[in-house]
Amino acid sequence: MDLLTASVLYRESSGTPYTLVVLAGELDATNSQQLRNLLESEISAGLRTLIVELSGLKFIDSSSLQVLLRCNRMLGSQGGVLRLVRPVGSVARMLHFTRADQLVRAYDSVEQAAAG
Secondary structure, rough: OOOOEEEEEEEOOOOEEEEEEEEEEEOOOHHHHHHHHHHHHHHHOOOEEEEEEEEEEEEEEHHHHHHHHHHHHHHOOOOOEEEEEOOOOOHHHHHHHHHHHHHHOOEEOOOHHOOO
């Protein structure tokens, strides 16, 4: 199993700030709490746009998917938005089969996600 790595970057697009979280490796029950803590701390800091880049993610299980959906609801209730970028392979299939891709929009690039 690959370990999860996460990088958090603070960016701006057309004068609008956003937080970019780049994930790589595998997300499962062993590290979903780590992801939850990371994303919720960013949300509690008051951000409006959270972009999660997924192209380096090889696997996601239901517990980790639930973390993303929970964060989507949290942001939505605060007038914010969660955007996903480049889910591929089994991650894209999981989002499609669970219909999570109908709740959280996925973009082809960070630039597209930032522009909304």
